Amino acid sequence: MSDAEFPDAWYLILSSRLIPDLDGGYTISTLARARQMTDAGAAPLLLTVDPGAVDAHAIHRATFVERGAAAASEVFRNLFDEAVAPAGGAAxxxxxxxxxxxxxxxxxxxxxxxxxxxxxxxxxxxxxxxxxxxxxxxxxxxxxxxxxxxGALYRAWLTHLASELRAENDRPIVVICESRQLGELIVGWGDDRVRILHTVHTIHLEPPYREDSDLNALWRRWFEISPRFDAVLWPTAHQRADVRDRFGDAANDLVAPHAVPVPDVVVPSAERDAGRVVVLGRLAPGKRLDHAVRAFAHAAADITGARLELWGEGAQRGALEALVEQLDLTDSVALPGLTTDPGAVLDRAAVYLTTSAFEGQGLALAEALAHGTPVVAYDIRYGPRDMLAGGGGILVPDGDEDALAGALRRVSTDAALRERLSREAREAATTLSPARAMRTLAAACREALGRERRR
Structure with a gap:
């Protein structure tokens, strides 16, 4: 068996919900993991427990398939869709x-x-x-x-589904749980032939997001039960190190970043708009996009053709539009809305900028590296420090808008620096490749199936 070959098992990816253009990088990375596992031969099913209507679920699935985010509508299963018998009433x-x-x-x-x-x-x-x-x-x-x-409802459905799958092919089951809430509810599922691998998508700390900051209240109970999962997959080494320093290494934890594909062809730096700075993500308070606007305002006078694009939607749109108008930047700062083709946005950009207060990993940053787009980022927990360890961008102290403006100015005005950072970005992205991610995940599945369950 090769390193990237998954053991013979049923694979179930369990998520609270999967809805187009909702939940940001969580939805994108969960679907991406399923596609990458399918490409590696594991053929997972995508399970959800949101109580939406059958017709709404069908529309969501068709949208994902149309966008290439899912292989087929048939890979999705939903608890409430399956709660109804063909003739009506409870199944x-x-x-x-x-x-x-x-x-x-x-x-x-x-x-x-x-x-x-x-x-x-x-x-x-x-x-x-x-x-x-x-x-x-x-x-x-x-x-x-x-x-x-x-909890009883979800476990009943999973037990039924496991029985149905085993009737088709009697082999073990690996559940990749993508949701903390679901993990808490299924950790006690008493099926000896099921292994549960729990992924992590976000930070576990409260502001100011230091190693000794208070735990987010929603995570306290999860840390008590985390050693019972058959594996915990952290998106960055930085977060795993913080957790180990605080809680020890009783959990079977490993670093398994969310992967992004690297395009075969990347737009050369010389063919990009040297003044174009882009941001991709939700227009949410935690993204601190006001920092991005103010830093751009400080640097723009020194950058030929300076332009900032804040791609995304969210609650902060009105406040950001007001700030852009207040700083007299309406001709150089745009809020174009959502994009279903982030690669095309990144291919035009000279710089990718991220000002988040916190991340789990930062999927858009990873995509920027894959597209050879130099990055300017705050040094936050978690993501930028890990992904830029081999180059590809400039880290600045968290919250330092002057340093942020200086880094934007440097990258936007120095063609040689942009070229070097673009090459480094592509190299850095190889550590986040789907092939590497699938080798890590397949090894975790083999290890979990090779011993008794922890629950």
Whole structure:
């Protein structure tokens, strides 16, 4: 067996939801992992548990396939789509999971899955941990029983799905869990032939995001259970080192960055617009795009044809437009909205700029490296330090807008520097290649399947 060959098993990628243009890099990287595993021969299924309508799920899947983000609509499975029997009412697996009981009279409920399931409305950050009754109904809408909370519901579906897959081919199952909330709910799943690998997409710290900062409250419980997963996949060595310094290395943890493909042909630096600076991502407070606008304003006078493009959508659009107008930058700063072709944006740019306060890895930065686009970035947790360790950009102290402006000025006005950084960027991107990512993931699966489950 080669390093990149996956063991003979069923592979399930478990996500809370997958909706086009929602959840930023999370959705992109989760779908990318599935495509890369498919290309490597593992053929995973993509499982979701969002209670949207069947028609909405079909539209989402078709959009992903049309964009090339998914191989086929058939690779997707959704719990609530499968909660309904062909003739209506609850599916057999859901009826079997239900027991006698009634709704909680203190809670409001909402009907999903065509009225087959009634979910309790729990207003709490830890809503997913509730054991409040979930009501299961027949074709007439009458209750046939209850399930004790979301965890019991999700595990019942996974147990049914595992049985269905094994009836087709009796082999072990590897679940790649992409969601912290789902990880908390399935860590106790008592199937000896299932291994759970848990990925990480984001930072675990509160502001100011230092190694000794408080843990994000949503992560405290997860760290208590993390040694029970068969592997934990951290996107950067920096984050894993911080976690090990704080919690030790009891977990079977490894560094497994989200991968990006490197184009066969890259636009040479000389053919790009030397004054074009681009940002890709949500227009959200954590991205600190006001820093990007102000730093660009300080540097623009020294850059011929200076132009800043903030690609994305989000809650900060209005505030950013007001800032651009206040600084009299309406002719040189644009907010073009979303793009479904980030590669084309990067291929035109002289510089990729990132001003985030925190990241999990920074998928857009990785894409910039793959396209040979020099990077200017704050040195934050997590991502830029790891990805630029071999060159490809300039790191500046976190929050230092003057240093940010200086780095923009240097790269935008020095053709030789841009050429060197572009070459380094391509080299740096090889560490994030799908081939390397799949070797790492296949090895983790082999190791997990080669011993008893940790749960």
């Amino acid at each position: 057999d697996w859901l009826r079997e999971a239900a027991h006698d009981g009634r709704p909680d009279p203190a809670l409001e409920y909402r009907d999903v899955a065509g009225g087959t399931v009634s979910l309790p409305i729990v207003v709490d950050p830890d809503w997913h941990l509730t054991t409040a009754p979930i009501v299961v109904r027949d074709t007439t809408g009458e209750p046939v029983g209850i399930v004790d909370g979301f």
